[in-house]
Amino acid sequence: MNIFSxxxxxxLALTLPGIVYSETYDALYEMDFEQLMDVEVxxxxxxxxxxxKTAAAIxxxxxxxxxxxxxxxxxxxxxxxxxxxxxxxxGNKWAxxxxxxxxxxxxxxxxxxxxxxxxxxxxxxxxxxxxxxxLATIDRVEVVRGPGGTLWGENAVNGVINIITKHADETQGTxxxxxxxxxxxxxxxxxxxxxxxxxxxxxxxKARKQDKYKNSPDHDNNAEDGRENxxxxxxxxxxKKWMLQGSYMRGQADGVKQTFxxxxxxxxxxxxxxxxxxxxxxxxxxxNIVEDNDLQIQAYYNYEEHNHFEAVRVLHTFDIDAQHRxxxxxxxxxxxxxxxxxxxxxxxxNNNSSFSPENQFSHTVSGFLQDEIQLSxxxxxxxxxxxxxxxxxxxxxxxxxxLLWEVNSHHSVWNSxxxxxxxxxxxxxxxxxxxxxxxxxxxLVNGNTEQxxxxxxxxxxxxxxxxxxxxxxxxxxFYHKYDDLRSTEPQAPDISNFTIPMNFDNKxxxxxxxxxxxxxxxxxxxxxxSASYSFLTVEARLMQGSVDGTNIENYEHSAPKHQGxxxxxxxxxxxxxxxxxxYYTGPIKSGAVNDFARLDLRLAWKPTEQxxxxxxxxxxxxxxxxxxxxxxxxxxNTEVPRSVYAKIxxxx
Amino acid sequence: MKKLIxxxxxxxxxxxxxxxxFLSIQVQAIESASEIxxxxxxxxxxxxxxxxxxxxREMNTFNYxxxxxxxxxxxxxxxxxxxxxxxxxxxxxxxxxxDIQSCHxxxxxxxxNVNLEKVILIAKKHYVLTIxxxxxxVDKEGMIQLYVEKDKIRFKLNFNSSQAAFLTIDSKLIxxxxxxxxxxxx
Numbered sequence: 001m002n003i004f005s006x007x008x009x010x011x012l013a014l015t016l017p018g019i020v021y022s023e024t025y026d027a028l029y030e031m032d033f034e035q036l037m038d039v040e041v042x043x044x045x046x047x048x049x050x051x052x053k054t055a056a057a058i059x060x061x062x063x064x065x066x067x068x069x070x071x072x073x074x075x076x077x078x079x080x081x082x083x084x085x086x087x088x089x090x091g092n093k094w095a096x097x098x099x100x101x102x103x104x105x106x107x108x109x110x111x112x113x114x115x116x117x118x119x120x121x122x123x124x125x126x127x128x129x130x131x132x133x134x135l136a137t138i139d140r141v142e143v144v145r146g147p148g149g150t151l152w153g154e155n156a157v158n159g160v161i162n163i164i165t166k167h168a169d170e171t172q173g174t175x176x177x178x179x180x181x182x183x184x185x186x187x188x189x190x191x192x193x194x195x196x197x198x199x200x201x202x203x204x205x206k207a208r209k210q211d212k213y214k215n216s217p218d219h220d221n222n223a224e225d226g227r228e229n230x231x232x233x234x235x236x237x238x239x240k241k242w243m244l245q246g247s248y249m250r251g252q253a254d255g256v257k258q259t260f261x262x263x264x265x266x267x268x269x270x271x272x273x274x275x276x277x278x279x280x281x282x283x284x285x286x287x288n289i290v291e292d293n294d295l296q297i298q299a300y301y302n303y304e305e306h307n308h309f310e311a312v313r314v315l316h317t318f319d320i321d322a323q324h325r326x327x328x329x330x331x332x333x334x335x336x337x338x339x340x341x342x343x344x345x346x347x348x349x350n351n352n353s354s355f356s357p358e359n360q361f362s363h364t365v366s367g368f369l370q371d372e373i374q375l376s377x378x379x380x381x382x383x384x385x386x387x388x389x390x391x392x393x394x395x396x397x398x399x400x401x402x403l404l405w406e407v408n409s410h411h412s413v414w415n416s417x418x419x420x421x422x423x424x425x426x427x428x429x430x431x432x433x434x435x436x437x438x439x440x441x442x443x444l445v446n447g448n449t450e451q452x453x454x455x456x457x458x459x460x461x462x463x464x465x466x467x468x469x470x471x472x473x474x475x476x477x478f479y480h481k482y483d484d485l486r487s488t489e490p491q492a493p494d495i496s497n498f499t500i501p502m503n504f505d506n507k508x509x510x511x512x513x514x515x516x517x518x519x520x521x522x523x524x525x526x527x528x529x530s531a532s533y534s535f536l537t538v539e540a541r542l543m544q545g546s547v548d549g550t551n552i553e554n555y556e557h558s559a560p561k562h563q564g565x566x567x568x569x570x571x572x573x574x575x576x577x578x579x580x581x582x583y584y585t586g587p588i589k590s591g592a593v594n595d596f597a598r599l600d601l602r603l604a605w606k607p608t609e610q611x612x613x614x615x616x617x618x619x620x621x622x623x624x625x626x627x628x629x630x631x632x633x634x635x636x637n638t639e640v641p642r643s644v645y646a647k648i649x650x651x652x
Numbered sequence: 653m654k655k656l657i658x659x660x661x662x663x664x665x666x667x668x669x670x671x672x673x674f675l676s677i678q679v680q681a682i683e684s685a686s687e688i689x690x691x692x693x694x695x696x697x698x699x700x701x702x703x704x705x706x707x708x709r710e711m712n713t714f715n716y717x718x719x720x721x722x723x724x725x726x727x728x729x730x731x732x733x734x735x736x737x738x739x740x741x742x743x744x745x746x747x748x749x750x751d752i753q754s755c756h757x758x759x760x761x762x763x764x765n766v767n768l769e770k771v772i773l774i775a776k777k778h779y780v781l782t783i784x785x786x787x788x789x790v791d792k793e794g795m796i797q798l799y800v801e802k803d804k805i806r807f808k809l810n811f812n813s814s815q816a817a818f819l820t821i822d823s824k825l826i827x828x829x830x831x832x833x834x835x836x837x838x
Contacts, residue, residue, distance in 0.1 A: 029693060029734070033828055034828070036694070039804070522688070522725075525725075525727045
């Protein structure tokens, strides 16, 4: 039924734009040839040249794509990118991963905003609700599938999401936007100006109130998953030479969590409101020593605080990186760099979990070297490795080799072999948490200070083709081999205090393979279609000596085998635009989530550059549906309701 | 569901009122357009600055051809509403190389494998203006080569090739070309 409705809406999107208009372009015919030569080319299908020349699976989401998708949150921007799974756990929590291994605490994906890691060192995953940056400040989002460890370092295992915000020069003036509808209320003000001839600034403030989602139909009580947050920030750019940015955010996200006690009748399911605060300050400076010889130095401080179950947990991150790029001879370009990161944390104990030690300062030092060699006019080889040392697992190396063959200006083929690691987090090493309760024993999950890094060896190959300005195709096949994945090993019951300890270890191996495909087709000048499809299979197995009984199922089946997305962008006369997005997600076996199709529609009217009005409908195919189940149990996952929004943007 | 429909109906009612109010807003000066659209306008403009010899001027229609495929899609047909001098424009999507002789203008798609020498030969013999976005097109004796530089469309001209086909090119077009290939005939 879901597939049927997906096809139906796809069909509608295909047949609707049968009407042809041409009046808008009459003005072009009337222009003088000299005037005509000043008209700039805009092409929705155009991608930066560098992407086509990259020997990696990369997908770029532009600011225009973000607007056209009608996405109201950062995670929703990522929906539809090949290889990426975006699933709501509840109204304010997401499970987001690339190439499988998904979960609330998905830990094989690195997420950066302007080169600042927003991946918490606590569990090596991302608190997505704490990254509520104004979507209008985003220049582009680069999604790299597969290992990115050589350049990006630890935890860029299955992928890297790189969010790049706009230079302050590009947000001059004032923009007010307001979004209101059945689930979200978002107000945003963005202002930019000049401090001097060469220095421009940008300031913003954003507030969001998100309504409660729905419980599954067999629970009639209201879901407790609302959210409220405010965020404010600035960015100052001294041309392309230096940049200073900062932000402060404060919010509250509701959820329902189970607490375990000595007897199951005292187990509590209760509302759990998380207070969170984040702040950051980042300084980047770029020096052009001579032509093709650049030095970039970046330093940042990041503050993260959660107040959760009456315990306050605070993390301070200090990071400094230097990167030097230069041309060596005619055929080689070398990039090398050094980095240091220090994390100071204060992790209070709550009634579910504690860390030992409670406070810790940990260091990571790293260096990398990459050489890009132009072997001939059409072949380019990139070799490199990252070397690092961290306090948890010691020395790590992450090499890669990539070969690009530009068959001609329209077709290119690449392949790569690379290794990446996920280093242990505070949770892996030092947590003690109550996992469950089975009469009369309490199950205790224990971190392992001897925990090793999880590692991945990946082999990938890809093809990109531009068949004309009208049709592009980008496809990747991959094989991933994982070693030392985290396992949970039950120990002999301790009769003295009725506990069963379960200790973390590294006794799972896994293999995965898949295909990712993205195409864009400019059917008519004013009508663009794009589609993506991803196929994924994960097979995991226990290593000798392991008695883990829970992780295999979760590693193998936390992501759908098939995912697809389809989008139609249709420019109408009278400055109207009509966009249709259809997403299909196959069944997720772990957690018994049915397959679902989602239909989003957006009608926008932009009579001038200063004013835009849009109406957005999301999840239109059903009144509510489930997208994900966390391993803890499905009663705390809520369902995504149908929603309708109106959005107004004014600029002056 | 009913609530949603009511809501949508309400929004539609509201928005149509707003729409009516703003329909009178004038179209602003065009600063950007899609690459395809712009290239079509260029094709049209080139023919306004070229003089064809008698046999071509006497034809019933002014024939714009694409060979071996039409990279512009259906939008190219918008040209059929226009005229070059007194001739109505006709778009022809050619598949046979020999059909080029019936054209005034032929556009060779950069991505196609064509026997360029033969195209040039036919064009020369039958007074056809050859245009392409192939790199090095003018170096291979094509007449006009379109390319994009810094988000703007630019073109190169091979003056000798056009002369060989007895086409007269207006000096304005020569001035606007970024490069003009002209061999000094001694």
